[in-house]
Amino acid sequence: MTESDCLLCKISRGEIRVSKIIETDAVMGVINTIEAYSRGHAVFFAKRHAASFHEVEDWELAEIVRCIKKVVAALELENYNILQNNGALAGQTVFHAHFHLIPKWTDGDGLRYDRSFQSDIDHREISRRLRERL
Numbered sequence: 001m002t003e004s005d006c007l008l009c010k011i012s013r014g015e016i017r018v019s020k021i022i023e024t025d026a027v028m029g030v031i032n033t034i035e036a037y038s039r040g041h042a043v044f045f046a047k048r049h050a051a052s053f054h055e056v057e058d059w060e061l062a063e064i065v066r067c068i069k070k071v072v073a074a075l076e077l078e079n080y081n082i083l084q085n086n087g088a089l090a091g092q093t094v095f096h097a098h099f100h101l102i103p104k105w106t107d108g109d110g111l112r113y114d115r116s117f118q119s120d121i122d123h124r125e126i127s128r129r130l131r132e133r134l
């Protein structure tokens, strides 16, 4: 995947017609008209190509969050999910980091997910490793 054939880079360059709802110098928010989980499902991303969350600059992330909060306020949302997937195993299908804002208007629309939890995880080991590395 190069920037020239990246869907979100093409959108940010104005090469694909989208329903743009918010834009700054570095960030864009568009309505997801292709794979919407609910009315108002929007996608936010930095215009600069970065495949994953950890590759997006901190200031770009801050600007994305500001844009998401503005849209949440404009829609007067009380119930919504913010979804951000990284890597194919995690469900990322467009490899330009982006955030989904998914309104939950009713119990039947919006994001639905499996609430099954793993009980066989050694949390002490991962906690110890993280404390050593951070």
Ligand SMILES: [Zn+2]
Pocket: 003, 006, 007, 008, 009, 010, 048, 049, 050, 095, 096
């Ligand atoms: Zn891109």
